[in-house]
Amino acid sequence: MAQVEATTERIVAADAETVFDALADYKDTRAKLLPGHFSEYQVREGGDGEGTLVHWRLQATSKRVRDCLLEVAEPTDGQLVEKDRNSSMVTTWTVTPAGEGRSRVVVTTVWNGAGGIGGFFERTFAPKGLARIYDEVLANLASEVEK
Numbered sequence: 376m377a378q379v380e381a382t383t384e385r386i387v388a389a390d391a392e393t394v395f396d397a398l399a400d401y402k403d404t405r406a407k408l409l410p411g412h413f414s415e416y417q418v419r420e421g422g423d424g425e426g427t428l429v430h431w432r433l434q435a436t437s438k439r440v441r442d443c444l445l446e447v448a449e450p451t452d453g454q455l456v457e458k459d460r461n462s463s464m465v466t467t468w469t470v471t472p473a474g475e476g477r478s479r480v481v482v483t484t485v486w487n488g489a490g491g492i493g494g495f496f497e498r499t500f501a502p503k504g505l506a507r508i509y510d511e512v513l514a515n516l517a518s519e520v521e522k
Contacts, residue, residue: 379488381502384481385513389520391478395453395470397520398480399424407519410511425449429457435504463487480516482509 387394397404402422409416414432421427427447434440443464445457455468464486473479484505 377488377490378485379501380483380485381505381509382481382483383506383509383513384479385510385517386473387478387480387513387517387520388476389478389517390476391453391470391472393520394478394480394516395455397516398468398470399447399449399455401427401429401447404519405429408512408515410508410515412508412511419444421447424455433508435501435508480513482513484509 397408400423401418406416409431412434414434415430417430419428419430425448428444429447430442430444432440432442441459441464442461444460445466446460448456448458450456453470457466457468459465464484466482466484469481469483471479471481488501
């Protein structure tokens with residue numbers, strides 16, 4: 376089983392604190408950022424960063440749907456880590472300053488991929504597909520905080 380990784384990033388025209396606060400707001404803002412690939416969004420505990428427990432279904436392709444129950448941690452300033460209780464998937468959001476009134480947001484998801492020929496296709500295509508989905512989330516984030 377090889378580890379699979381998908382990464383994407385975006386420069387957002389808002390300060391790092393504003394961007395991070397929007398990402399960490401699972402109660403109100405985060406649901407607005409999610410494109411149609413996400414459904415059944417529900418905050419089960421908390422709602423603001425560390426200690427939040429959030430559920431959603433992620434439909435990566437017409438046949439591939441993941442039921443995600445994510446525990447949120449804030450291991451360092453400017454970083455959110457979402458660990459899925461239902462799989463090996465871990466998504467890390469990192470927000471850093473990128474000049475006056477700008478931020479760099481990097482989102483990286485890693486998981487243990489399948490073996491064999493299925494694993495080959497997963498390692499080849501899943502990172503690109505997931506990066507496209509998170510590109511949409513980052514575009515929505517930019518629209519939300521650049522108002």
